[in-house]
Amino acid sequence: MEQQSPHGRLNVGVVSLRGMADSLSFATRHVVRDQLALQLSVQFSTDARLLSQPSRTDTTTAMDAIKKKMQMLKLDKENALDRAEQAETDKKAAEERSKQLEDDLVALQKKLKATEDELDKYSEALKDAQEKLELAEKKATDAEGDVASLNRRIQLVEEELDRAQERMKVIENRALKDEEKMELQEIQLKEAKHIAEEADRKYEEVARKLVIVEGELERTEERAELNEGKCSELEEELKTVTNNMKSLEAQAEKYSAKEDKYEEEIKVLTDKLKEKLKYKAISEELDHALNDMTSIQTFNLLPVPPPSADAESYVRVIRVKMEGDAAPRNIFRESKAGYVLSNVAEVVERILTFVPTKNLFRVARLWRTCARRVLRTQQILTWLSASGSAMFDEHVLLRTMADDLENVYLLPQTALLMLDGENFSWPFGYRHKKARKCEDEVEPDPIKKLRRILPKSCEIIGIVSPGVVVTPSGSVNGHPQEHEEGEAGFCVLLPAIDGVTVRPFHFCKKSLSETTMEEAGLINNPDLKVVLLFSYDTYKPGGGRFLNKLLEPLSQSNVLIAGGQVERVFSNNPSCCTTGSFGAVGLAISGSKVQGASVLLEQDVSSPKEAEATIQRLKAANIPERNTMGFMFACVGRGHNSYSDQRNVEADAFRKIFSNIPLLGFFGNGELGCDRIVKENFTLSETDADGLQHSFTTVMSLVHFG
Structure with a gap:
């Protein structure tokens, strides 16, 4: 049953009191009426006795009747007295109940007052809750505004994604010849999203810098007011x-x-x-x-x-x-x-x-x-390059390299080769099955041929990428050429140089550890200045974690990092990893004489003037031109696609600024690097592991070997 409220219980008590009072008054009226009737009967009998005195017989009869009547009246009186006593008892009980009810009424009034106080308290709490609810609704409205702004930002990101998809269509048209390249384009879509996030981060950094600049502007305005008199x-x-x-x-x-x-x-x-x-x-x-x-x-x-x-x-x-x-x-x-x-x-x-x-x-x-x-x-760097069709099934660089080595004036300790992937397939250096008929003239394994024509102690690292940037060998003043398509390649020969240590490395998922990185000179090496890093197949599951594990300690050190994502690699240590697995190769260059600098030509650089202005920043590093090599690692989506179908823009800009430094590099599927200058005793600019990975950019670097 439902519990009655205090007001309900109070009303019930009052009604019951009224009923008891009515019943008490009714009993009292009944007793009074009986007493009046008794008095009237006595008076009537007295009158009758006076009127009946003349007749004795009648008098006797009347007396008997009167006696009977009196007995009846006596009984009625006794009954009336009993009823009166009962009424008095009921009256007392009613008064006690009335008193009890009055006490209950007082208690209920107190409870009612307490209930009213609680009601006021709860009303105030309800009012506060309503105010909080209104505040929450206001916050919800603000949150909806934030959601709308986020939707607008998402729309902008989607527009950026649409532009990235348009660029991907251009890349996919060129990647129809190779199904592996089509899979790599999906990675570039993810990188486009990463670019959007990176742009937001850079926007926040610019906003913070803007606040600082505004403070400086205020101070400058104060100084300007002081100087207006002198103006x-x-x-x-x-x-x-x-x-x-x-x-x-x-x-x-x-x-x-x-x-x-x-x-x-x-x-x-x-x-x-x-x-x-x-x-x-x-x-x-x-x-x-x-x-x-x-x-x-x-x-x-x-x-x-x-x-x-x-x-x-x-x-x-x-x-x-x-x-x-x-x-x-x-x-x-x-x-x-x-x-x-x-x-x-x-x-x-x-x-x-x-x-x-x-x-x-x-x-x-x-x-x-x-x-x-x-x-x-003989400690001057030398490079060999070749381009165009060799009219043989063997790659043009491997075909001409043996003859070119006859006129080299150094003893190479390390050889870094880069070849285009369209005309070079490893483990075979030739392109067609019919080349197997010419095994007497063509070495089927390029590693064996390189070991045969190079010194036994020479470490070999080979890179295969979609395109190659070469400077004609024999003269540092030669004009560099961007071979986005076609057959081309180069080989950098590094001799033993006093005060300079060059350590090649090759890591895969199984071999990457702190011990192997320390053996390669990548960590715990205070003299490390430059790292040329080339990863392959890191788009596969686990490849991203592998690359971050490799880049994390390098990003925390004061070294120059340059390189990118390539298609395949080969070295004289092919047992490092299994076929189809991901990994990375490169060179760790240490020594007090080593210097380096690099700049990024980002996606918004789309004209020859902008490219020249960006590369001009390398000039500020004041790196000596003698024994210095220029490296260009560009995205396969850049080149003529970024400059309104105008070719060789970035290589021409480099040659215009650095007329005595050869430029070598490749077009790959992702770039590694940052804006950084590494000199004798200082490093300018720092970044993290994510800040070293880019897409749709070009990393332009200078490395001085002392």
Whole structure:
């Protein structure tokens, strides 16, 4: 049953009290009526007795009747008294109940008052709850506004995604020849989302910087107000100076043009003078050693140089004559020239500087000792490059590399090769099955061929990517070419350089650990300056974690990181990982002499002027141009796609700014790098592991090897 409220119980008590009071008054009226009736009957009997005195018989009868009547009245009286007593008892009980009810009424009134207090309290709580509810509704409205803004941001991201999809269509049109490339485009879609998140983060950083700049602007305005008084005085002086400057600028332009012309002429004359002095010095050094050779009778072994021959061509003839064992042992005993060439190391060393590296290993003991000293002085970087169709089934670089190595003036310790993936398939260096018929001419395994033509101690790292950037070998002034398509490749030969350590590495999922990274010089190496890193197949499950594990300690160190995602790799340690697994290869370059700098050409760089302005920032690093190599690692979606179908834009901009540094690189499926300068004792700019991974960008780097 439902519990009655205090008001309900109070009303019931009042009604019951009224009923008891009515019943009590009814009983009292009944008793009074009986008493009145008794009095009337007594009065009536008295009157009757007085009226009936004349008749005695009648009187007796009347008396009997009266007695009976009186007895009846007595009984009625007794009954009335009993009823009166009962009424009194009921009255007392009613009064007690009334008193009890009054007490209950007082208690109920107290409870009612307490209930009303609680009601007021709950009303106030309800009012507070309503206010909180209104505040919550207001917050919900604000949250809806935030959701709307987020929806707008999502719409912007979707628009950015649409633009990324358009670029992906361009890439997919080029990737129809290879199904693996189509899978990689899905990764680039995820990278586009990552770019949007990165843009938001950069926007927040710019906002924080804007607050700082605004504070500086306020202080600047205060200083400007103080300087306004001086401006009026300076303006008059400035007018006078401006007039003078205009006249001086006109004269300076004339003199500058003349100065440029004179500098070019001086440079040309200086180069010619150096060349003449070089040949003169060589001639003077060799005059004393070669004067007596004209008296030797064995002219068929050491021919007399004609008057028009230079020293280098004559030494080449001597080298050809001395490579075999046909010359008798006493050929130099009969003349002073023989004594000089057999015992004077300085003359021999000078002659051997004109001899290619392979031929330095074919000389006698003295000459070998001198050759080793010459080899230790050959610490200038060299690269070999090739492009175009070789008209053979073997890749053009592998076909021409053996001949080019004959004229290299260094002993390579490390060889870094990069080839286009369209015309090179590993483990076979040829493209078609019909090439198997030419096994006598073509080495089926490129690693075996490279081991055969390179020194045994040379470490080999090969990169296969969709496109290649090459500078023609033989001259640092050669114009670099971006080969987004077609057959091209290059090989960088790194010698042993004093104060510089180059460690190649190859990691896969199983071999990557702190121990192997420390052995490769990537961690706990205070002299580490530059890391060239190339990952492959990291789009596969677990590849992202693998790459982050590798990049995390590198991002926390003060080193220059440059590289990207490539299609395949090969090295002289092929047992590192199983077929189809992901991994990474690269070079760890350490040493106090090593310097590096890099800039990012991001997705919004879409004109030659913007590209040139971005690459110009590398000039501020003041890195020496001698023994410096430029590396360009670009996204396969950039190139002519980013510059309105204009090709070779970024390579041309690099050559315009750095005329004496070769540029090499590739077009890959993702880039690694950041804006950073690494000098002797400082590092400019820092980032995290996510900040090193990019897409639709170009990483332009300089690495100086001391």
